[in-house]
Amino acid sequence: MLLGQSILIAKDHFFPVPGYGMSEIQRRFLTCGDPSLQCDDGVIMVYGVKFSTIENMPSNESPKACSDTEAFNGVSKRCDGNERCEVETSGSVCDLCNPAYLTYIFLDVTYGCLESKKVTTCESAGVVHLECGDGVVFLQKALYGRTDSQTCSQGRPPSQLTNTKCSQEGTLALWSQRCDGKQTCEVNMRVNQISDPCPGIYKYLDVTYICLPATHDYTHKHPHLTHPSPLPLCKGVIKVFHANYGRRDDSTCSAGRHELSNQNCxxxxxxxxxxxxxxxxxxxxxxxxxxxxDPCQGTYKYLEVSYTCLGGSPTV
Incomplete structure (x- = not known):
């Protein structure tokens, strides 16, 4: 049962928008003999997958192809956010390597390489911001502690730099919950300083993230999600990057409301x-x-969803 239902119609972002650090669209035909995708710089973002067979294949040997949607979901799940991925891992996407017909089958994949961004803030520096313009933030790595003796070392005595195996557990999960899906996110060192993974060591926070070309929508108790004009159905498939029911700032769905103090809901x-x-x-x-x-009683909550529309059938 859905309450306060809203229709979500994804916008078509099949081709990347300038400013996201996306390489030119690449196209690969994956076969059982060569089932890998790779980005020399950045991480993989799959934009379309088509399950295909070679021409003139004997009809009596025609394999039962999965849908383009199934193929896309399988490849996207394995590859998005990685520098390299193998489609042929445990099991296979749409029976790519099924011995019965592996000679005839391949996956037609379009993808791009998203540039990773990295910000570092020293223990006494306080606040930095992750910025993605019209896109949304998606964290890849986060470290609070120290893994080398050079970063944030200026003016510090050697005794505060000796432990280079210091990291606070759960840092990536913490900042992913706070920042994923937002266009901009404030990263405050005080959040990490609740506990100390290595007393006496001068620490820093390293965050690595990518900017995804996605749409960010909200809905709260009664109003429906609205768009300035009717949009056509997604030509491909919806991919959801982030969703949260609760509250992560004091401005969203805040008109006339006073129950906004908990912004970590x-x-x-x-x-x-x-x-x-x-x-x-x-x-x-x-x-x-x-x-x-109700993840936080007494707080006025909303549902936020970051998503995009990716092509099910690649065209380059």
Whole structure:
């Protein structure tokens, strides 16, 4: 049952928008003999997959092809965010390497390489901002501690730089929850300083992230998600990057409201639920569902979703 239902119609971002650090669209035909994608600089972002067979294949040997959507979901799950990926891992995407017909089958994949950005802030520096313009932030790595003796070392005695195996557990999860899916995110060192992974060592925070060309939408108790004009159905499939039911800032869905003080209100299962509703579909319905429960009583909450529309059939 959906409450306060809203229709989410994904915008088509099949071709990357300048400013996201995206390389030119690349196209590869993956076969069982060569099932890998690779980015020499940055990380993989899959934009389209088509399950194909060679021409003039004997009809009596025609394999049962999976849908382009199934192929896209499989390759995207294995490859997005990685510098390199093998489609042929445990199991295979759409039976790419099924011995019965591996001679005839391949995956036609279009993808780009997203540039990784890195920010470092020293323990006494305070605040930095992750910026993605019209796109959204997606964290790859985060370290609070010290892994070398050079970073943030100026003016520090050697005794504060000796431990280069210092890292706070859970740093990536912490900042992913706070920043993923936002266009800009404030990273404040004080959040990490609640605990100390290595007393006496001068620490720093390293965050590596990419900017995804995605749409960010919200809905709260009653209003529907709205768009300035009707949009066509997604030509490919919806891919959800981030979703949260709760509150992560004091400005979203705040008009006339006063219950805004808790800005770290997170419902971890939101992403899995929204993916079940929308992933791989050309259109989906989202709303405030009882399954989310109440992650922070007394706080006025909203559902936020970051998503894009990726092509199911590549055209270059």
């Amino acid at each position: 997170l419902q971890p299962k939101t992403l899995d639920v929204v993916k079940q509703w929308c992933e791989g579909k050309s259109q989906c319905t989202v709303g405030l569902d009882p399954v989310f429960g």
